[in-house]
Amino acid sequence: EIVLTQSPTTTAASPGEKVTITCLASSSVSNMYWYQQKSGASPKLLIYSTSSLASGVPDRFSGSGSGTSYSLTINTMEAEDAATYYCQQWSSNPPTFGAGTKLELK
Amino acid sequence: EIQLQESGPGLVKPSQSLSLTCSVTGYTITSGYDWSWIRKFPGNKMEWMGYISYSGSTNYNPSLKSRISITRDTSKNQFFLQLNSVTTEDTATYYCASLTSGYWGQGVMVTVSS
Numbered sequence: 082e083i084v085l086t087q088s089p090t091t092t093a094a095s096p097g098e099k100v101t102i103t104c105l106a107s108s109s110v111s112n113m114y115w116y117q118q119k120s121g122a123s124p125k126l127l128i129y130s131t132s133s134l135a136s137g138v139p140d141r142f143s144g145s146g147s148g149t150s151y152s153l154t155i156n157t158m159e160a161e162d163a164a165t166y167y168c169q170q171w172s173s174n175p176p177t178f179g180a181g182t183k184l185e186l187k
Numbered sequence: 188e189i190q191l192q193e194s195g196p197g198l199v200k201p202s203q204s205l206s207l208t209c210s211v212t213g214y215t216i217t218s219g220y221d222w223s224w225i226r227k228f229p230g231n232k233m234e235w236m237g238y239i240s241y242s243g244s245t246n247y248n249p250s251l252k253s254r255i256s257i258t259r260d261t262s263k264n265q266f267f268l269q270l271n272s273v274t275t276e277d278t279a280t281y282y283c284a285s286l287t288s289g290y291w292g293q294g295v296m297v298t299v300s301s
Contacts (some may be wrong), residue, residue, distance in 0.1 A: 082249075114286075122293075123282055123284075123291040123292060123293050123294050124233075124282075124284075124291055125291075126289030129289065135289055165231065167233060169233075169286075171286065174246065175235055175248040175249065175250075176223075176235040176286065177235070178232075178233035178234070178235070180231065180232060181231045181233075
């Protein structure tokens with residue numbers, strides 16, 4: 082199965098700061114999905130097909146990448162963005178998730 | 188709006204079977220999408236367990252293939268997870284979801300303990 086390695090594991094950002102989370106795949110994948118999960122809630126889809134914004138997601142979120150390297154960017158950090166973020170692939174069976182990046186508010 | 192809701196026992200004894208139900212509202216599960224079970228372990232690791240497609244075919248994670256079964260009741264618009272021979276390693280929060288549409292249930296915590 083494809084292993085997804087996220088970095089950093091944890092990070093903190095001040096309001097207005099730019100945040101980038103990276104997801105490296107052990108083999109090439111054609112698309113990446115990104116989820117946001119807050120404590121006590123279910124994962125919320127942010128980005129699908131690498132760079133498409135899910136419905137209702139603020140446009141400060143963006144995704145990019147190809148092959149084995151993908152990233153999620155928050156252009157300007159807001160307090161409500163403090164959460165854990167996961168990448169996920171389904172180019173190869175079984176679908177796999179990254180270990181998560183915890184983003185805290187500084 | 189599509190909504191998914193998990194239900195089932197929160198405590199299962201080792202060696203027994205874990206059975207969960209996902210009730211879907213706002214969409215007919217035979218109309219489209221794949222309907223998955225995903226679990227999140229303590230420590231945050233997420234594992235896709237398997238899905239049942241809108242046509243009724245199934246696809247399981249090879250790591251669980253000998254223990255898992257996903258079925259459905261189309262008359263009730265529900266799908267089900269059965270995981271056999273559970274151990275304490277199966278303690279997790281279990282989610283039902285449609286990964287292709289982005290809709291998830293709220294999750295149900297299941298503890299395996301005697």
